[in-house]
Amino acid sequence: xxxxxxxxxxxxxxxxxxxxxxxxxxxxxxxxxxxxxxxxxxxxxxxxxxxxxxxxxxxxxxxxxxxxxxxxxxxxxxxxxxxxxxxxxxxxxxxxxxxxxxxxxxxxxxxxxxxxxxxxxxxxxxxxxxxxxxxxxxxxxxxxxxxxxxxxxxxxxxxxxxxxxxxxxxxxxxxxxxxxxxxxxxxxxxxxxxxxxxxxxxxxxxxxxxxxxxxxxxxxxxxxxxxxxxxxxxxxxxxxxxxxxxxxxxxxxxxxxxxxxxxxxxxxxxxxxxxxxxxxxxxxxxxxxxxxxxxxxxxxxxxxxxxxxxxxxxxxxxxxxxxxxxxxxxxxxxxxxxxxxxxxxxxxxxxxxxxxxxxxxxxxxxxxxxxxxxxxxxxxxxxxxxxxxxxxxxxxxxxxxxxxxxxxxxxxxxx
Numbered sequence: 001x002x003x004x005x006x007x008x009x010x011x012x013x014x015x016x017x018x019x020x021x022x023x024x025x026x027x028x029x030x031x032x033x034x035x036x037x038x039x040x041x042x043x044x045x046x047x048x049x050x051x052x053x054x055x056x057x058x059x060x061x062x063x064x065x066x067x068x069x070x071x072x073x074x075x076x077x078x079x080x081x082x083x084x085x086x087x088x089x090x091x092x093x094x095x096x097x098x099x100x101x102x103x104x105x106x107x108x109x110x111x112x113x114x115x116x117x118x119x120x121x122x123x124x125x126x127x128x129x130x131x132x133x134x135x136x137x138x139x140x141x142x143x144x145x146x147x148x149x150x151x152x153x154x155x156x157x158x159x160x161x162x163x164x165x166x167x168x169x170x171x172x173x174x175x176x177x178x179x180x181x182x183x184x185x186x187x188x189x190x191x192x193x194x195x196x197x198x199x200x201x202x203x204x205x206x207x208x209x210x211x212x213x214x215x216x217x218x219x220x221x222x223x224x225x226x227x228x229x230x231x232x233x234x235x236x237x238x239x240x241x242x243x244x245x246x247x248x249x250x251x252x253x254x255x256x257x258x259x260x261x262x263x264x265x266x267x268x269x270x271x272x273x274x275x276x277x278x279x280x281x282x283x284x285x286x287x288x289x290x291x292x293x294x295x296x297x298x299x300x301x302x303x304x305x306x307x308x309x310x311x312x313x314x315x316x317x318x319x320x321x322x323x324x325x326x327x328x329x330x331x332x333x334x335x336x337x338x339x340x341x342x343x344x345x346x347x348x349x350x351x352x353x354x355x356x357x358x359x360x361x362x363x364x365x366x367x368x369x370x371x372x373x374x375x376x377x378x379x380x381x382x383x384x385x386x387x388x389x390x391x392x393x394x395x396x397x398x399x400x401x402x403x404x405x406x407x408x409x410x411x412x413x414x415x
Contacts, residue, residue: 006037010047017048069114070126072107076115077127079104079362080308081273085120085127090310090331092116095361104362149238155230155254157263162313165194165341166227169267170215172206172236173275175293177283185284185293186236187275188214191267192224195337196311198270199302202293211236212245221298223338223348228252232264274305278372282379292375300368306334308361 001009010033017029030048034041065073073092076099077083080091092115099105100112107115124131160167173187174180183205190199199222201214219226229246231237233255246253256263278301279293310331317326335356339349 001037009033009036014048065114065118065122065126068107068111069118072105072111072115073118073123073126074130075105077123077130079365081277081304081365082131083309085123086312086328087310087331088123089118089120090333091308092118095308098360099362102360102362104360148240148243149233149255152238152243153254154257155263156257156260157265160193160230160254160263162193164228165192165343166225167193168226168229169193169264170229170231170237171264171267171271172211172234173271174206175275175279175282175284177281179283183285185290187279187293187297188218188236189267189270189275190215190218190222190226190229191270192222192334193266194341195224195334196266196313197222197224197306197334197338198274200274200297202290202297204287204290206234206236208236208239208241211239212241215242215245221302223352224341224344226251228254230254230256230264232256232261233258273309274301278368279375284375284379286378286382288378289375292371292378296368296371300364300371303355303359304361304364304368307356307359308364309333311337 013029013033017026020026020029030041030044033039034044037044076092076096077088079099080088080095083091096105096112096115100107105112118126160169169191171189173189174184175187176184186203186206188201188203188211192198199218201218203210203214215229229237229251238255243253245251261268278296284290284293310333312328312331315327315329317324319325335352338344338352
């Protein structure tokens with residue numbers, strides 16, 4: 001008996017089985033079916049009874065976070081620069097009432113309470129659609145080295161004291177676009193390990209004196225004293241100008257190992273969030289563009305990132321069989337972590353608190369967006385979009401490309 005015949009036989013007996021009112025009749029039907037199909041009796045009983053009840057339709061649970069909460073959550077996510085769920089949860093707990101007071105959120109008190117209670121996992125799930133639309137770019141950088149680097153002490157990632165408030169990691173980001181020829185804008189990035197406080201400064205080119213001037217400017221406006229700097233092996237920092245200045249000012253100097261970016265992990269992460277994510281991967285090579293970048297670095301961008309962008313630090317990392325479990329501390333902004341430092345003078349802490357009370361993060365974000373649009377407009381209206389030096393290098397190569405291919409392959413076509 002094949003499967004189709006067995007199915008038809010089962011349907012006929014099942015109807016008779018359910019219509020039978022006496023136990024003896026049901027027993028006879030079961031005996032007959034088991035004898036003819038050779039199936040287990042308990043399985044047959046379950047099979048005859050499985051279609052008795054109608055399929056259960058699960059009652060959907062009402063949505064706790066309605067469209068009002070999702071809309072307000074998306075607004076807060078954009079205001080605080082699209083952070084992850086854990087960091088955004090910290091901002092929701094502290095800044096939702098202030099955003100409503102500033103008039104940026106027109107929501108009820110019930111929605112405010114829901115925003116404060118929402119978990120980080122739910123935040124990531126509700127914002128999944130918008131997060132998938134974000135794309136990451138390509139980061140290009142070069143490392144240089146010289147004899148001076150051999151005299152500078154090397155510190156690995158584990159040898160750097162993260163609780164030392166005077167330790168700053170340093171790096172430089174090239175805003176050169178697709179071509180590294182000629183002179184272009186570079187961004188000097190200083191990141192404090194204890195608080196995550198970040199200071200950036202734009203310079204024209206990677207000259208040693210320009211990098212030193214940027215360091216002096218950052219040192220003047222930083223609320224935390226710079227006691228030690230830790231760059232990579234870039235020649236902009238590994239030079240006698242900066243080494244002598246640090247010796248005269250009593251600033252310690254250490255560097256990363258070659259090809260070990262994890263030794264500078266904190267500032268490498270800020271290179272993306274504070275530079276690449278803001279200014280993109282295009283080329284800036286005019287004084288007007290440099291002025292706009294420095295205007296942002298000195299004012300709105302500096303305040304926005306340090307006062308309203310929570311950071312998380314790794315507390316524990318352990319391996320359990322094949323899994324690596326990481327535990328992080330509570331997300332806090334660099335401003336909050338700076339207030340917790342005992343080494344920072346009371347006057348500076350009071351000044352930071354006064355600055356925080358006057359800031360509306362949504363308004364600061366709008367000013368940043370306005371200046372970024374102005375920067376892109378200046379970039380698009382430049383008379384010369386390509387460096388002439390690049391054209392001189394590329395033109396002979398394109399002119400002789402056919403001859404090179406013919407010499408190599410015997411044909412102008414590449415297979």
